[in-house]
Amino acid sequence: MGAMWETLFAAIGFLTVAILELRAVVFIWRHFLSPSASLSKYKGSWAVVTGASSGIGAGLSRALAARGVNVALIARGKGEKLEAVAAECKALGVQTAVLPFDFATADDEQYAALARMLSELHPSILVNNVGVNVDFPTHFSQMEDADMERIVTVNVSAANKMTRMLLPGMVESKKGIVLFMSSSAGSFAPGPLLGPYTASKAYMDQLAIAISGEVARDGVTVHSVAPFFVESAMAKMRRSFTVPDADTFARATLRMIGGPTRMSPYWPHGIMAAVLGVLPMKMQVKYVADLHEGLRKRAIRKRDRLAKQR
Numbered sequence: 644m645g646a647m648w649e650t651l652f653a654a655i656g657f658l659t660v661a662i663l664e665l666r667a668v669v670f671i672w673r674h675f676l677s678p679s680a681s682l683s684k685y686k687g688s689w690a691v692v693t694g695a696s697s698g699i700g701a702g703l704s705r706a707l708a709a710r711g712v713n714v715a716l717i718a719r720g721k722g723e724k725l726e727a728v729a730a731e732c733k734a735l736g737v738q739t740a741v742l743p744f745d746f747a748t749a750d751d752e753q754y755a756a757l758a759r760m761l762s763e764l765h766p767s768i769l770v771n772n773v774g775v776n777v778d779f780p781t782h783f784s785q786m787e788d789a790d791m792e793r794i795v796t797v798n799v800s801a802a803n804k805m806t807r808m809l810l811p812g813m814v815e816s817k818k819g820i821v822l823f824m825s826s827s828a829g830s831f832a833p834g835p836l837l838g839p840y841t842a843s844k845a846y847m848d849q850l851a852i853a854i855s856g857e858v859a860r861d862g863v864t865v866h867s868v869a870p871f872f873v874e875s876a877m878a879k880m881r882r883s884f885t886v887p888d889a890d891t892f893a894r895a896t897l898r899m900i901g902g903p904t905r906m907s908p909y910w911p912h913g914i915m916a917a918v919l920g921v922l923p924m925k926m927q928v929k930y931v932a933d934l935h936e937g938l939r940k941r942a943i944r945k946r947d948r949l950a951k952q953r
């Protein structure tokens with residue numbers, strides 16, 4: 644009997660180590676050794692990027708332009724920010740289109756007008772990047788209705804509508820890439836004090852995974868891109884080893900196209916996701932709740948200090 648248990652434990656130990664080693668090999672291959680995804684067949688075709696005027700959207704627009712893909716940039720104002728990103732992309736030798744559009748307020752007619760404009764470009768890449776959040780972590784019961792509605796309209800409905808607008812053309816031409824900007828929140832980590840935002844990102848993640856299974860045979864690649872912090876106006880985090888700038892993050896994202904359907908392409912984020920994956924959910928929830936309570940207190944102190952200075 645003793646010998647049988649010993650053999651069983653040895654087999655379990657062996658299997659566990661083998662699985663961990665395999666995961667490590669796959670991780671190293673994906674992030675460092677595999678050749679970068681080739682986007683050569685998309686050279687000269689159009690990508691549509693929502694929320695393209697800053698942060699990750701701007702980074703992805705520049706990264707696509709650097710690969711020879713024309714970019715249609717969408718954000719609210721035609722103001723300087725969007726034009727500045729367009730100028731950076733143009734300088735990389737591609738065509739650009741600047742399309743001011745407010746996903747929070749757009750009605751059916753405005754969406755139809757956008758669809759007409761985009762249909763002339765026959766886009767073969769869509770980056771569903773636009774996203775908003777509350778200013779700082781807030782308990783669900785204290786959240787404003789308007790904030791919750793804005794999160795659903797901008798983070799969820801915009802991706803639904805843009806994807807329904809552009810996916811059929813990609814399926815017809817048997818060529819396309821759709822990226823859904825989800826988040827570690829909702830894909831790898833829970834989001835106490837950021838419930839509606841986290842839920843909207845989980846929606847993006849699951850929608851991407853579902854659609855990927857519907858169009859894989861039509862030559863369309865779909866990914867849920869799930870970063871931890873990336874330097875941006877929304878993240879309000881300074882650049883560091885675990886917080887890349889948007890351009891670094893964007894290059895890592897394009898490199899991994901065609902890889903795992905749900906990807907966390909910046910490698911330190913990949914390690915963070917793997918570590919979180921083995922922690923019990925209760926522990927994760929407590930950790931994030933404490934973290935967000937701290938961020939909330941700091942944000943409120945800052946807000947009050949600024950109010951006094953006025």
Ligand SMILES: NC(=O)c1ccc[n+]([C@@H]2O[C@H](COP(=O)([O-])OP(=O)(O)OC[C@H]3O[C@@H](n4cnc5c(N)ncnc54)[C@H](OP(=O)(O)O)[C@@H]3O)[C@@H](O)[C@H]2O)c1
Pocket residue numbers: 693694695696697698699700717718719720724744745746747748772773774775797824825826827869870871872873874875876877878
């Ligand atoms: N940064 C991170 O750490 C992080 C982590 C995980 C996931 N994400 C996700 O990545 C995406 C990009 O985030 P980011 O950090 O790069 O944010 P960001 O710098 O705040 O950029 C958001 C973009 O969306 C545009 N936008 C906002 N509201 C809009 C509206 N109503 N209509 C049209 N455009 C609108 C903004 O431009 P205008 O203000 O000019 O309209 C801007 O171009 C989001 O979906 C976010 O959830 C970010």
